[in-house]
Amino acid sequence: xxxxxxxxxxxxxNMRSIVEAGLGANVRAVISNRPDAGGLAYAxxxxxxxxxxxxxxxxxRAAFDHALAQEIDRHAPDLLVLAGFMRIxxxxxxxxxxxxxxxxxxxxxxxxxxxxxxxxAIEAGCRIAGVTVHFVTGELDGGPxxxxxxxxxxxxxxxxxxxxRVLAQEHLLYPRVVRWFLEERLTLQHGRAVLRDEATPAAxxxxxxxxxx
Ligand code: GAR
Numbered sequence: 001x002x003x004x005x006x007x008x009x010x011x012x013x014n015m016r017s018i019v020e021a022g023l024g025a026n027v028r029a030v031i032s033n034r035p036d037a038g039g040l041a042y043a044x045x046x047x048x049x050x051x052x053x054x055x056x057x058x059x060x061r062a063a064f065d066h067a068l069a070q071e072i073d074r075h076a077p078d079l080l081v082l083a084g085f086m087r088i089x090x091x092x093x094x095x096x097x098x099x100x101x102x103x104x105x106x107x108x109x110x111x112x113x114x115x116x117x118x119x120x121a122i123e124a125g126c127r128i129a130g131v132t133v134h135f136v137t138g139e140l141d142g143g144p145x146x147x148x149x150x151x152x153x154x155x156x157x158x159x160x161x162x163x164x165r166v167l168a169q170e171h172l173l174y175p176r177v178v179r180w181f182l183e184e185r186l187t188l189q190h191g192r193a194v195l196r197d198e199a200t201p202a203a204x205x206x207x208x209x210x211x212x213x
Contacts, residue, residue: 002182003028005077007068007085012039013167014083014104014174019046021175026182028075031068033087049075055087065093079181082136083174094138099188101136102181104174106166108132108148113141118162121153129153129162131170133177135188146186146193149173 004026006015015030016039030043033055040050051071058064064087072080082103094101107117109132121129130150137143149169153162180186185196 001026002078002184003075004079004081004178004182005072005075006030006081006083007072008032008037008039008083009034009086010037010039010084012037012042012083014170015039015081016042017171018081018083018175018178019043019048021179023175023178023182024048026178028077029072031071033064033068033085039083061088061090062092065090069093069096079178081174081178088140089136091138094136097136099135100181102146102177103134103136103141103143104170105132105134105141106163106170107141108150109134109141109145116159118159118166122157122159122162126153129166131166131173133173135193144188144191144193146180146195147173147177 004023005028006018008015008030009032012030019027024046027048029049029051030039031051031053032040033053035052035054040052043050053064053068053071055064058067078100080097080101082101105117107121108128108130112120118129128150130148132148133146135143135146149172151165151169177186180195187194
């Protein structure tokens with residue numbers, strides 16, 4: 001069975017959505033850089049191994065990333081899933097997991113990389129916001145896009161209401177993408193995310209990521 005390690009920094013609702021989608025058996029470990037991350041308790045309660053690699057206990061990013069990679073590689077995961085993991089990663093770390101590390105970001109990338117995405121989308125007058133899942137590269141929130149879901153920005157929305165609408169879609173999208181990878185349908189090829197659609201092999205077996213499955 002293909003395996004997953006999930007990295008979190010906080011409440012871990014995306015991690016939870018992956019477990020609740022029936023992928024819990026694939027999740028070898030949930031690792032946080034914060035000892036107080038709320039999601040750790042949920043993982044423990046569901047019999048999933050947890051670990052903390054506290055970034056404040058390491059002198060620099062390289063030392064932290066090295067310790068983190070050691071903890072991850074104990075589980076030899078096929079896929080590394082960043083689920084609200086709020087750390088900038090070093091090039092060496094990114095290279096080590098190239099093609100097998102994905103991230104979820106609460107905007108329609110390439111718009112609104114970084115923090116406060118919902119506030120910035122409202123301030124910019126966007127009519128549409130959303131969520132992106134992408135392969136992780138050295139560029140912050142910038143790797144090849146795998147899948148996106150759009151939601152409307154409604155009159156009267158504030159950061160909280162828009163974030164909730166986007167988060168509901170995050171919880172649907174991330175488990176789908178993780179499943180594609182575990183089913184060996186999703187790969188990174190020449191800098192693009194490629195989804196093989198086994199439902200329509202006669203049509204050339206290749207289709208755009210994000211198509212219905
Ligand atoms: C999610 O909205 C996720 O998209 C975002 O952090 C939140 C984590 O929530 N990630 C980023 O902003 C990454 N740049 P969660 O801990 O409940 O899954």
